[in-house]
Amino acid sequence: MAFVIDEIWYLRNCSLHNGNQPNIQPSSLRNRDRTLEFSLISQSNSQTLRPLINTCWTPPPQDWIKENVHAAISTSSTGLAAIARDHAGEVIHVWTEMHKPCSPLQAEAFALVWAVQQSSLKGWRHVIFESDSK
Known part of the structure; x- marks a missing residue:
């Protein structure tokens, strides 16, 4: 599900x-x-695979992590998603969470705050956060 949400975010950004x-x-x-790649990585930690990097996505500097966050809203709930990648574009972690209904701007703000909290819990100190919200 997180890959689908990330792909929707990617398509929107490329269009916008x-x-x-x-x-x-x-x-x-x-x-x-x-x-398929995630499945292979999950099955074998010793195998290193490089993911497909979207042409609109720019990697963070060496030793940094970039988290792309997104929120999708409906009348009954808001979905939050974050995907963390390293400088090589490898997916480090994916989070999803349901949230109460809110405005698009509030949803993006909730997604960013939530992503910062998740990164803090992981102990990450060099993180770039990116959202498609204007």
Whole structure:
């Protein structure tokens, strides 16, 4: 689910910031590849795989972590998601959480605060937080 939310965030950013039209075929392939890769990583810690890095995503500096956060709202709830990646684009951690219904701006703010709290619990000190909210 987190990969799907991240892909939606990616497509929105590419459309919003680069004027790209969403294309479902490459999007489906990226989600399939990420799911397969995550499955392989989960099965074997000794195998190192490099994920597909979205062309709109820029990696953080060496020894830093970048967390992309997103919120999706409906009339009954708000979904929060965060994905943490290292300088090579490898997924370090993925979080999702349901939250009370709120405005889009509040949802993005909740997502950022929540991501900061999760990073703090992990003991991460060099983190860049990125959101698609203006």
